[in-house]
Amino acid sequence: MSTLRLGDLAPNFDTETSLGNINFHQWLGNNWGILFSHPADFTPVCTTELGTVANYQPEFEKRGVKVIAVSVDGKQSHLEWIKDIEETQNVKVNYPIIADENRVVAELYDMIHPNADDKLTVRSVFIIDPAKKIRLVLTYPASTGRNFDEIIRVVDSLQLVSQFPVATPANWKVGNDVIVANSIASSEIEAKFNQEFTEIKPYLRYTAQPK
Secondary structure: OOOOOOOOEOOOOEEEEOOEEEEHHHHHOOOEEEEEEEOOOOOHHHHHHHHHHHHHHHHHHHOOEEEEEEEOOOHHHHHHHHHHHHHHHOOOOOOOEEEOOOOHHHHHOOOEOOOOOOOOEOEEEEEEOOOOEEEEEEEEOOOOOOOHHHHHHHHHHHHHHOOOOEEOOOOOOOOOOEEEOOOOOHHHHHHHHOOOEEEEEOOEEEEOOOO
């Protein structure tokens, strides 16, 4: 299958997980979703990541985001691994881990990169919006743990720009000024946002984050 690109429809699938069988699109419902892959169970970096996601679940839930992991091992292996995650990371894992032994999800989402490993999935992140469109794709090397603060930051940005004609500048965080979309004329900005703006260049106009 060809590589998934931003704006593509997230492929649907039926699968077994650590919390039972699901249809992916039905499970997502009208929520945002994060699908993140792991090369295998009982891997050290991924153990810390799954624990971190469990700790961050309240933050994801506040944003209407459902999280789901995928690994190419089976359900029973996942259940044993979860025991280790909960013990070593001092958390409770309440989100599902997909049992992808037949690599159905791995193939759908192009997670097998032969130059890295021809059997195990690379460590990818997909952010999916309520229309089931892919809004972000990140792929990490096996040695580098993912930064879930950054993933939450991206969710905040994507949700904001889905509501308002703005973009977020480098290192933006919630509450910082945003960039007005170039589709909005400078003469229209104050009426559009009901607030002042600063023009650095005709193509670079800042305004306070819309509420």
